Amino acid sequence: MSTSVIKHIKPLGFPWETQDPFLFCAYHRDEYPKGNASMGVDFEQLKGRNTGSDFTRRDGWRMYHGANIPGFPYHPHRGFETITINKEGVVDHSDSLGGAGRFMAGDVQWMTAGRGIQHSEMFPLINTEKRNPLEIFQIWLNLPKASKMVEPHYKMLWNEDIPVIKHTDQSGRLTSIQVIAGKINNVSALEPTPDSWASDSKNAIGVYTVSMEANANWILPKTSDQANRSIFFYKGDHIKIETQTILHNNIIELKAHENITIQNGSQDAYFLILEGKPIEEPVVQHGPFVMNTQEEIIQAMKDYGETHFGGWPWPDTEVVHPRNKGRFALHSNGIEEIK
Template identity: 35%
Template sequence: MTIRTTAGLLHATPQLEGEGMLVTRPFPTARLDQLDPFLLLDRMGPATHGPGEAKGAPDHPHRGFETVTYVLEGAIEHGDSQGNRGRIGAGDVQWMTAGSGVIHSEMPSEEIRRDGGRMHGFQLWVNLPRRDKMMKPRYQELRASEIPTAKSADGKVAVTVIAGDSLGARATIDTRTPIIYLHVRLTAGARFTQPIPATYNAFAFVLGGEANFGNEIARENDMVVFERDGDEVSIASDNGAELLLIAGVPLHEPVARYGPFVMNTPGEIRQAMIDYQTGRFG
């Protein structure tokens, strides 16, 4: 096994989305447009809202990719143009495959909007291969109790396995292309090694603490991109750290992108806009 080196470090920047929701975004930015097959990562919070302050993302369309929402604190309610309704709370994951198109909303829960409360979570956008871009939309919702977890033999590393496998635990989520999505917690003095095929693109995003990736030290809201020069990633922490480790097989397909539409050609983007404007998104 060969340890991957790092290709660089990016610090996430805050910006507003939806109806004024503050997110911290490592990509897409001017420095990194995408990391095939990943299109976007947003950190929502952590923030404590007063009554009436919490913001979300009212009705908006998607076509041609997947959104993966992972809630750490608080709760999010969603609804869409096909009549689906749901709620995900702390530790839960929603993996939405937009496919041919949905119009949906993602809002803090009614009680948080009304009474205030704490919100923290992530949303990852995963591109779909050409063959799946017009598939029927679907949702996979996993409660925290349904998501596998594992610990290292010395007890210093705990991993929540959202997609892929780690430390002997395998995720139950069904992904359209091979994906690894891990929430890794390291205590002081921990060292963690995760196998990742050399063909995968991979990155880590630090939630807190300080993590050492060989020649790169990353802190809160730093994203570390790995070279494809090895088949495992090594992470260490002297004083403890918490991070997401995400990897996937690149699609190597053309990407045409306009807001919430991600297709392969400009013509497909124009068609998506026409379909949305004429009510063909369910």
């Protein structure tokens, strides 16, 4: 019987494969060009692209479902949550409840779709004199049956408020950990949305982004023995866990109730870590709806057809905010945060 802390190693794909209670993670890295007057892409640069469904990383970037501005025009969700982590670039949010916002590098948006919401996530190219690189993660976190029809809610976790652990090893090498959800040692994350699966600490949800200097060493502390744990090693050269050397572009599934010693290789390394207690309920997904049964999916489609989850209060499908707006969050109750 093996005593290794490593359970599985598998290559990253698109989207990234996750473990219960997570549904998947989409990692986007795009080297967008200079923006035009509309914060979009010039017509000449769109030639030959399947605009509206462009997932080919030609010239280092994709339009996704955007026709003029990259991103995801309005679309519905029901039955789960999205956690959008911004590492570089600009994301503009708008939703069917009248909420809106702009968030940038280091910021995180947490949205519980619950019974239903429409939203758009666009990537405005605000720089006209230089390129507009974008790097984000969007994580889909499932909800249990008891919470699938809660009221939708979104909140911002702003960069300057999110706890960051700076660990220096015995050789003076630095590891930085952004604690988005959960707890590492004595450092706890900000509160998620009220009805999130992460709102109960017994569910042991952890979401962390980690950077390690070359040759750094760091110990990821153990968590609940009921949790699943995955490290997504998306940038770097190699790391070593126990005696196993692991190259970048791999997912490492680990025992959650063990301390994990990570030895980095000769280049800076970057990870996303997801861990949490599984929900262990049936999952039936149809596009943007995630429920427990096929009948519930059919009902979600019917409800959306009849109500459009509140409609769309914005004049455009590709909603972007004024170029000079800066970071903000407008909530459905009319309260606006300005950063």
